[in-house]
Amino acid sequence: MVHVLGKKLPDNHLARFALTQFYGVGPKTAHRLCARFQIHDKCKVKDLTPFQITSLASFLSSPATAPPIPRYPLAPPKFLSPAPTVPLSELQAKFRESQEALVKEKAALAEQGTPAKEWNDPLKSLRIESELRNQIRENIAHQRMIGSYVGRRHAMHLPVRGQNTQTNAKTAKKLNRLDRF
């Protein structure tokens, strides 16, 4: 049994599916999360490595402040890998150097006024659970505060976007209110 941020992830669920338990994580986001931590499609929760679980937990606790993903090099067809006698630490040091050089290069480009295009990480703006609920509540409160039609309709527990109200509108009557959560 694995608990991540207070959510119980059942052992026999696929990891990709179990992640959708978080409010704000759907199948697509769960797939992205799995890709980020190299969790394959058929991986069950019980098969997750401790490293994967801790990194998942630390990422989900604050996605916005997660460290950027390193861009590891990929072997071209004629690549010859270094001999096994070369220690991995040496290779890592070399990679770190190249990363630093890249950072400098980017800084230089930015100074020239032509900043390099940054990859926009969609997971960076991920909000889950109470954070997402707060956001939704704030949005509704904002609408009400500025006195907009949307805000008023929310306050009246009625549909917001011009739907019929003579019949139906059940979901709106149930959910549309100023403090939804």
Next chain:
Amino acid sequence: MSSSILSAATSGAASCSQRSLVASRLLVHQTRGAAQKAPAVKVAQSIGGVKKGQKDKWERKIGREYTHRQHDIPVFTRMSEDKLKLPKTDKSPAVLPEQFQPMSTSLNLPLFEPKAITRKNVGTAAGFDLTPTNPAKVFGLPKKMFLEFRILSTPCSVIRDVTVETKNKLEKAKDSSSKDSRIVLTGRAGCGKSFLLHQAVQYAKSEGWIVLYIPRAKTLINSTTTYTYDLRTQTYLQPQASYRIVEKLLTVNSDALSTLTLSAPFTLGGDQDKSKLQVFKEGTKLSEVAQACVKDKSYQSACGTLEVLMRELEGQTKFPVLMAIDDFQSLFHDTAYRDPFFRPIKSHHLSLPRLILEYASGKRNFAKGAFLSALTASDTQYAIPLELQDTLELGHRHPVSPYVQRSETLLQYASGLDAKAGGLQNLKVPEKFSVEEAQALFEVWKDDLALTNSRHDETFMAKYVESDGNPRDFVWKGVLASYAPS
């Protein structure tokens, strides 16, 4: 007695009608008694699979049944205990009657042996041997073939013209580098490419080759096993899949691997914990190295071990090596694995597909041996890509737009990374069975009681024509579809 009742019933008089009704009732009653008297042989009732404490309960039930039987028509006899066992526990599982047990009816086919693959024997069916270390049992089979063998009482295949041709090619390849024999079996869906590949594997195994057979290459790229990035090889390693390949390679070729030795020292678990390192000196048997890897259930050492095993197999000249890959076209697709940026990982950036592609492209070669692969034409998810269609000159089913992009890298892999070695050779598998070949197959299914109604020549010709001689259609849509409940 019945004739008197009949006469009474047919008299037609109104006054007689009541009497006849009584009589007919009597008839029923009396015939009941007659029917019951006939099978009055009482067999001692055994209490099959009954828990000890419930014996007398059962006896009471049977006693009730016995008294009940004297008044009622159905004559119930219990199945004897040796015929049926209830699946009470794991220790005494259900036992099928003998005639339903696998391998109970064997087809008496000749064995598929190298010496049997001759021009003379074209059009005869031959069964595969079923020892537990047979490559088919260890590496598995392509799905369609697996399903067919599950129905057949003896796994077998028909020796075709192209089988003999392939055998000759492998015989030549035995003494030359695998660079010279990198073959792709092509042909329309269901024409027998996978069967031919499997025949080649069986041939090579019984000729003493070292065999690495991957019947479903799709499983290497469909995101079903673990993957991790490795800075040394700059690819994504597949520890779990590598472990399975090492395990299977060892099981099938344990004899050959135990005669080969390491040419350079090797450290198992290279980049892992220093406490878990295991050093093998030069001259250690390859089987020992593989066994050590199989023992490590964390899969961490599998990728390194597979790499070393392949390097050693490349260098040695004692045994020819056959690498046989089914579903080969799937390796020319984007994989279902995703990198941290959510881009699909290219198959040449995954360790195992890359290993296969390197042998296919001639970048790596066995000193003696061959690379043999088959395309799967019926897979719509992993269709044959343009790069392969172009280099193998397969032709296109529909005209291709000139604006469709080809991947440079995949073209390189298809047409050979080594310019001298050239590209993959195309071996076309004939589209149709010859009549003799189809006949052999028909006879196999007929002997296996797959044909329920007619077993005449007309049926054979009808099925042959209906399927246009296509082997898969001949079996699945012809022979096996002939069952019509009457």
